[in-house]
Amino acid sequence: MPPRHKKPKTQHPLSTATLSTASPTAAPTPTVSRPASSLGDRSHFSDRRFQELQISSKLRQNIKHEFLTEVQAATIEPALDGKDLLVQAKTGTGKTIGFLLPAIEKVLRSPRRPKGTPILVLSPTRELAQQISKEAQTLLPQSDLRIITVTGGTSSPARDLENFLGNQHDLVVATPGRLHDYFTGARSSKVFEKFSGLQTLILDEVDRLLDGGFARELDGVVNMLPKTKRQNLFFSATISDNIKKAAKKYNDGSEYTFISTLKDDEMNVHQHVHQSYILTPFESHIPTLLALLHLDTIKHPLPHITTSTPSLSPGITGAQTLSKVMVFFPTARHVSFATEVLSSPSIKKDLPPVLEIHSRKSQSARTKAAEAFKGAKSAILLSSDVAARGIDFPGVTLVIQIGIPSSAEQYVHRLGRTARAGAEGQGIIILDPQEQPFLTTRDMQKTTTITPYISSPSSHEYKNLATYTQTYTQHVQNVLQTLATNNPTVIGSAYVAFLGYYKGQARVLKWSPEKLVEEANKYARQVMGWTDALPPPVAPKAVGMMALRGVKGLNVMRPPPSEHSRGNSRR
Numbered sequence: 001m002p003p004r005h006k007k008p009k010t011q012h013p014l015s016t017a018t019l020s021t022a023s024p025t026a027a028p029t030p031t032v033s034r035p036a037s038s039l040g041d042r043s044h045f046s047d048r049r050f051q052e053l054q055i056s057s058k059l060r061q062n063i064k065h066e067f068l069t070e071v072q073a074a075t076i077e078p079a080l081d082g083k084d085l086l087v088q089a090k091t092g093t094g095k096t097i098g099f100l101l102p103a104i105e106k107v108l109r110s111p112r113r114p115k116g117t118p119i120l121v122l123s124p125t126r127e128l129a130q131q132i133s134k135e136a137q138t139l140l141p142q143s144d145l146r147i148i149t150v151t152g153g154t155s156s157p158a159r160d161l162e163n164f165l166g167n168q169h170d171l172v173v174a175t176p177g178r179l180h181d182y183f184t185g186a187r188s189s190k191v192f193e194k195f196s197g198l199q200t201l202i203l204d205e206v207d208r209l210l211d212g213g214f215a216r217e218l219d220g221v222v223n224m225l226p227k228t229k230r231q232n233l234f235f236s237a238t239i240s241d242n243i244k245k246a247a248k249k250y251n252d253g254s255e256y257t258f259i260s261t262l263k264d265d266e267m268n269v270h271q272h273v274h275q276s277y278i279l280t281p282f283e284s285h286i287p288t289l290l291a292l293l294h295l296d297t298i299k300h301p302l303p304h305i306t307t308s309t310p311s312l313s314p315g316i317t318g319a320q321t322l323s324k325v326m327v328f329f330p331t332a333r334h335v336s337f338a339t340e341v342l343s344s345p346s347i348k349k350d351l352p353p354v355l356e357i358h359s360r361k362s363q364s365a366r367t368k369a370a371e372a373f374k375g376a377k378s379a380i381l382l383s384s385d386v387a388a389r390g391i392d393f394p395g396v397t398l399v400i401q402i403g404i405p406s407s408a409e410q411y412v413h414r415l416g417r418t419a420r421a422g423a424e425g426q427g428i429i430i431l432d433p434q435e436q437p438f439l440t441t442r443d444m445q446k447t448t449t450i451t452p453y454i455s456s457p458s459s460h461e462y463k464n465l466a467t468y469t470q471t472y473t474q475h476v477q478n479v480l481q482t483l484a485t486n487n488p489t490v491i492g493s494a495y496v497a498f499l500g501y502y503k504g505q506a507r508v509l510k511w512s513p514e515k516l517v518e519e520a521n522k523y524a525r526q527v528m529g530w531t532d533a534l535p536p537p538v539a540p541k542a543v544g545m546m547a548l549r550g551v552k553g554l555n556v557m558r559p560p561p562s563e564h565s566r567g568n569s570r571r
């Protein structure tokens, strides 16, 4: 059983920062970041070698790994036997090869090249679709495996469709939205024909694909696929009983072979990832984040740098550290706001390069940021949930989550951007004390164990964190003053995003609509430096969509005068 969390009893005022220090766990637990073994974690590797697999030599010779991971060892053969699989395995354990390899091998074994496209992979995000295509291309070159990636966000959708229909492809990797457009567009019959020889349907991050946001388009695509005798391979790190039931509808209602590499009662998160939380008011989230980022640069020096004198300024800079951190925020607007703060000259000088990725950026900016972060030895990627799942960024030393994630599953996937393929990693979540109930939700308790970052107010870690947080609080306040004057829009948008996001979390937090607005107004002033007497304005349509009409404390924009009222005013 995971330890139960209790409310913290003590809070230690620290200038503007208040860090929770009491352990909410029943049993005393070590709480300070523990480095995992420098050899990394080999526990999810099997003792089977790729060289032993009965697969085409063409394919075997391109695999750069020696041993199969557990999930690869458990799934590749049943998949080659033609079984429909629903597979659960921890993040970063090689599920991509687990589904690509058998699907490609089946194509290679076919006596004749199948008509149309034999393999379709669906993924929830564009970045993940691109990554899967790249991984497939490492298994077979383009001359042997013709791949196309079909996603939104491109400059010429009409030309993309031409290319899609005008060429033969062995593997289509798509996001459901764009493929759904193809299936429902003017050339749908040609699209249908293209899949007339479909052998394998792969749903990566199947639980995400089946949930609310994608369900309609996914349903549309899968139901429009020709009724070929196809094999289904569905994968994710998080598969609930509901997903097991829901997935059956794509298998003519029949059962799948369910494979999980998680042992009974095993948590969903790698044991060697040390996870901790910090409870501190919203207004100290950014200064605390900056303190943690700074401490991570000190913790991961380049080999020739000494670590004995951690000083804020002149700080250790990106060029001198191996610190590579992903920071997740609740919404795209929160990422934009944080990017503004972290990119200000007085703050960024102490940090590795800062990048941002979220749905409000153009696709080319998203791809550029993802590629830059992939290639960087040291950088900070500020992200919304677009990069929470599946994306394989090598060498991430730390994942920081700010505010409650939308679900325990999302917590797990975000955390899974570190400690991949046996590497080390650490996760920290920063919450307002009011957000603490998230840690004790049933799903979180089933999924993972998490301890306080700080064990005691007399500890070295506490003092370090407190000192840096305090210093950064002053820096941040200076930046906010400028931001409120120069870019109030970024604050206004993040304010509305706060209302929308936390409206969705109101049940966990037990917030009434009035309390939500009160918290949002406080957030605008104390976290983002909003100085006007009224809170940032919200469009009437947004107020309606959030079901906040008539709630006290909102500054609802006046609708533009209608023809009718203009007529009246003239009279």
Ligand SMILES: Nc1ncnc2c1ncn2[C@@H]1O[C@H](COP(=O)(O)OP(=O)(O)OP(=O)(O)O)[C@@H](O)[C@H]1O
Residues within 6 Å of the ligand: 065, 066, 067, 068, 069, 072, 089, 090, 091, 092, 093, 094, 095, 096, 097, 236, 237, 389, 390, 391, 392, 416, 420, 421
């Ligand atoms: N057998 C292997 N040995 C060593 N490394 C491997 C092996 N298989 C895959 N990898 C590497 O492990 C990393 C993670 O793989 P992958 O992205 O497929 O994980 P995943 O299980 O799909 O993760 P997520 O749940 O986050 O999507 C990649 O860099 C991949 O190249």
